[in-house]
Amino acid sequence: MQIGIDFGTSYSAAAACIDGKLHGVRFGDHAQFRTAVFFPAAVPNPDDFVLTDALEAEVESHIRSARAAQRRALDNWQQRLSEAQALPAERRVQAMALISEPAERTESDLRAAALRAVRHSWMERSVRDSRSASVKVNDAIFGDDAIDAYISDGFGHLVESPKSMLGYNLLPGAKKIILHIATHVLEHIRLSATRQLGVPVRAAILGRPVEFKSAMGPEGTTQALSMLTEAAQAAGFEQVSFLEEPAAAAMHYHTQRATPERSLIVDVGGGTTDIAYAEVGGPAASPRIFGSWGLPKGGTDIDIEMSLNAFMPLFGRGEPGIPVHHFREAASVQSPPLQREFRSHNYRNTPAPFRHRLMALQRLGATSQLNREAERMKIHLGAERLGRVDLDFIEDGLTADLDRAHHDAAYGGFLDRLRAVLDRARLAIGETPDSIFLTGGSSRSPAIQSTISAMFPAVPLVIGDASLGVVSGLAAAAAMA
Ligand SMILES: Nc1ncnc2c1ncn2[C@@H]1O[C@H](COP(=O)(O)OP(=O)(O)OP(=O)(O)O)[C@@H](O)[C@H]1O
Ligand SMILES: [Mg+2]
Known part of the structure; x- marks a missing residue:
């Protein structure tokens, strides 16, 4: 059984087409998961924490500064409130909307927060002192749960978006870690698919950006593909091939159109933005791809x-x-x-x-x-x-x-780059597309949608499934191979 895998910078997903029907692999209750892995560390037992006099003094000092901060926040709020009330009516409403009352915390809340902080730094100190905090690889946690575990617990190693590191010049140690993480993610996908589809899954088509994020130019993309191949093999895939992500999205759109049209496919993801120009729809088995363009920037x-x-x-x-x-x-x-x-x-x-x-x-x-x-x-x-x-x-x-x-400052640089790559694509295709097909999580952004529309004013925007466009196309391609 061959499946399609969208190993995304932010989210990963997998699916298979069986008898023409799409089967998305589920990850818990979801159709995709955050591409993040947390390896908990073997840390000192929190039950060994005893509130000595020195630690009690730390707790007291935390409570005192939290109380003072609370008082300051309250004073500050009251002052801003009276300043806002003194404003002319038309500015008052807007100013008041910006001011919200600080939450008042009870003494027992303050003590609980102080105890948490002191226990946390005690754990950090113990980990540093013991040097024995070995990583528990078999207890890896994936997705948003990985980030939650890291934020609340902190002990261990978190790697978020390993895909965005694949194209960089990595020291041997770092390279091994990233490879290891990618292997874990792909193995998690393979085992989930095998369980849910009820057949051994040993072949996959993986999506790939036109150009990976890299500081080494095209060599970065070559390295990323070879690392992904190695990771997929280590994860138990015997057969691995790649399809450009916008070509996969074109494949998905192709399966939805009865009559042929020439479409500009735009996938704005977490790490990269990928574009293809393709003839989609009609009786052909797959879309005809005329060209593709990549921008190694995303959400x-x-x-x-x-x-x-x-x-x-x-x-x-x-x-x-x-x-x-x-x-x-x-x-x-x-x-x-x-x-x-x-x-x-x-x-x-x-x-x-x-x-x-x-x-x-x-x-x-x-x-x-x-x-x-x-x-x-x-x-x-x-x-x-x-x-x-x-x-x-x-x-x-x-x-x-x-x-x-x-918002505008955060988007500014990205939108400039997006306009530049769309301009390159527009020049190269030399005709007006019949449609623009949008996918990728960042394509939900109104600023991105309006930037694309403004560059192709007469062309209708087709809003595809932002999360699953690419994986659906990969699954369709996997079923044909
Ligand atoms: N409503 C929204 N507005 C703006 N950005 C959004 C919105 N919803 C999701 N995003 C962004 O979409 C991005 C994730 O998109 P997607 O899942 O397509 O990425 P990916 O496939 O993991 O990445 P890539 O294809 O680049 O490897 C994240 O940066 C997320 O913050
Ligand atoms: Mg993507």
Whole structure:
């Protein structure tokens, strides 16, 4: 049995076509899962935690500073409220909308939070001291659960979006880790498919971007394909081939059209944006692909910009004395080497309030949590004018208020690159397409849809299944092979 696998930067999915019918492989209750793996570490037993006098003093000090932060947040709220009330009526409504009352936490909430923090740093210290925190490979956790486990627990190794590292010049150790992670993901898919389809699954067509993210040019794509092949073989696939992701999306659209049309297929994903021009529909067995174009940028790059623009100023971005690259390292959660770099900086002499905020961001799990908020706000601000994020995990009472300007700044660079690659495609095809078929999670963004429409004003946009367009086409192709 041959299946189609969409090993995505953000989400992975798999499906098979059996007797012309699409069978999506389920992952828990879902048709796809976050491409993230968490390997828990064998850590000291939390039950060994005993509240000594020194630790009790730490708890008390946490409670005192949380109480003070709560008081400050309350004063600040009251002051902003009275300032807003003094404004003329037309500006008052908008100003009031931006102010929300800080949540008041009871003494027992404060004590519980302080105990959690103290126990967490005790665990961190114990792990550092024991050096025995070996990784438990067999207990790997996949998907959003992996990120949750890392954020709440912190002990172990999380790799998010391993696909975005495949095209980079990796040191041998890092290369082994990424290969290992990709193998785990593909094995998870193969075993899930085998269980659900009731037959051994040993052959697959994998989607691939036109151009992988890379700092080595075309060599990056060659390396990524060879690493993926090796990972798939290690995961138990005896037969592996690749199909460009936009060609797979074209295949999916092809199966839905009774009459032929020439369509520009645009897949805006998490890591890359992939375009193909194809004749789809009608009696032919598969679409005719005239050309393809790739942009190695996608939704995760927009998340990084969102984080840099909306959150990092709270950590001192733009202040003298803190190198700007520290903030990009912190925001690049897909890159284990950059994350390690960020954690290695010493902020003891950085001025307040940035010192303790940066140190809190260096705690395991914190950058992943911040990135989650950046992604959530990117999506939220696509539809809403304002947004607010609680950053209690960094500092009690700390919040970030966001508006459309943050959204536009985060998208700006990406939209410029998108226009440039669409321009290249438009020039190369030299005719007006009959339609534009959109897929990929980022294609849900109104800013991206309107940018594409504006470049092809007379061409109808066909909104495909954003999540499953590529995997459906891969499954159809797998059934033909
Ligand atoms: N409503 C939305 N607005 C903007 N972005 C969105 C929305 N919904 C999902 N996304 C983004 O879509 C991206 C995931 O898309 P998709 O699942 O197509 O990526 P992928 O296939 O994993 O990546 P790639 O194909 O690049 O390897 C994420 O960056 C996510 O934040
Ligand atoms: Mg994709």
